[in-house]
Amino acid sequence: MTLLSRCKAGDADAWEQLFRERADQVYRWAVLLGLGPADAEDAAQEVFAVAVRRIESCHSDAALGSWLYQITRRVVANYRRTGWLKRALLGKDQxxxxxxxxxxxxxxxxxxxxxxxxxxxxxxxxxxxxxxxxxxxxxxxxxxxxxxxxxxxxxxxxxxxxxxxxxxxxxxxxxxxxxxxxxx
Amino acid sequence: MNEMRHDHDWEALEPGLQEILGSLRNAAPPPDARERIVQGAMRRVGRRSLFGHGFELALAASAAAVAIGVGLHLWGRGGPDQTIPSGGSLHVAGDLPTSFKVYAHEVHLSPESQVEVVAAEAGRIELAVKAGRATFAVEKLREGEVFRVRTAHVLVEVVGTRFAVQSESHCSMVTVEEGLVRVSDTAGAVVYLRPNQQRRFCPDARNDALLRQALVLISEGGALDEAIGLLEKYLSSNPSSALEEEALYHLCLAHARLGHEEKARELAREFRHKFPESARLERLERGLAHLREGPAR
Missing domain, CATH: 1.10.10.10 (Winged helix-like DNA-binding domain superfamily/Winged helix DNA-binding domain)
Incomplete structure (x- = not known):
């Protein structure tokens, strides 16, 4: 069974393997798309949470990376939309x-x-x-x-x-x- | 033509660009951040479809550990402890997760976690996550019934839900699985969290401003009453904070300087009790000696 099919079957070990393999990548994407480290960390968890809910929409192991990226950009966009208030309140421009x-x-x-x-x-x-x-x-x-x-x-x-x-x-x-x- | 010139310029930068951008190609979060990401994600998988399996495994592990007489720190007993705990009781998870019940509500402790039952009365349940992470499955609350969870950083009030609170050194993380919770931070700000929302509360920055302001007043030698007010506010909103020692020390000396002998001695006793190894203890004793020698300044 492939990693994707094991995830779809609800195999916790497969999910953990996927998270460990992709955590660096998803976090890096979130940072490079404009989030700070704390938000990127939260966003990465959110990306994986969405992945868990939507795994049925991923059609192949080869597409896993691009599929995760598509989730990441939507999650990051949400964070950025709400981030202006946080930045205004905390003044964290650095x-x-x-x-x-x-x-x-x-x-x-x-x-x-x-x-x-x-x-x-x-x-x-x-x-x-x-x-x-x-x-x-x-x-x-x-x-x-x-x-x-x-x-x-x-x-x-x-x-x-x-x-x-x-x-x-x-x-x-x-x-x-x-x-x-x-x-x- | 203009674009061609720019492209040409870019080509000139290309070697440097490749080096710099390439250095980010394998950039990764710090190891502890990566672990938090993975563990946080795993919790979500657990509650989606595997919670039952994971829980059964935990129960099996608990039972096995008890059976062979190991796991001295394990308080789990094959399922949530049905005994209603008394106020003040402390529940500790060792190497394995454990669970207990407060009336109909379940509390699941992750390994190396501690939860204190501050109050367990009909209609009012208050718990404090002292360390680590605990997940709460709260049954529907009746009108007027209160279920609260505290950490050093936040107060979480339940509106009927399933949620987790993780207490870290400077922050607390609240994750809501079902229902709705109301979270108040130490500065009094209130937010509502809904299912699948997770928020980290790190209130030190705002509260540290209270401490800084108090120390400035003290260093300027005036407005000690105001400084005392700020320090008391800081200490009440930051119990067990990293700067508690400093705040308590200055609060004690400020009272001493104002001639509040009884209060200063009471705070000094508290300081000695909490920080017996503190390097400030000697200076504190010297400051209090003024009380014994004569009128305060």
């Missing part, structure tokens, strides 16, 4: 490290990339995350998002332009933080 400790050498890069992604239009940022970070192909992204491959390509092109613009602004304003493109 991004918190989501993947490592504050003093981890990669943390400034992580924060910088996330802050630039947040400035991009949502649809563009999403394509950029899927292709440039997650490594999906244009056709796979088109399938996940339900848009034509040509639209994926144009969104990616616009995303790159916007990313470059915001990154250069960030470099100008935060040059003293030693952010750099490495080989540049």
């Amino acid at each position: 991004l918190e490290p989501a993947f490592g400790k504050t003093d981890h050498p990669q943390t400034p890069r992580e924060i910088a990339v996330r802050s630039v992604l947040q400035k991009l239009p949502r649809a563009q940022a999403e394509v950029m995350v899927l292709m440039e970070i997650e490594g999906f192909t244009r056709e796979e992204v088109a399938d996940i998002l339900g848009i034509p491959p040509g639209t994926v390509a144009s969104r990616l092109r616009l995303a790159k332009q916007a990313f470059r613009k915001h990154w250069e602004e960030l470099e100008r304003t935060a040059g003293e933080m030693s952010l750099s493109w490495g080989q540049r």
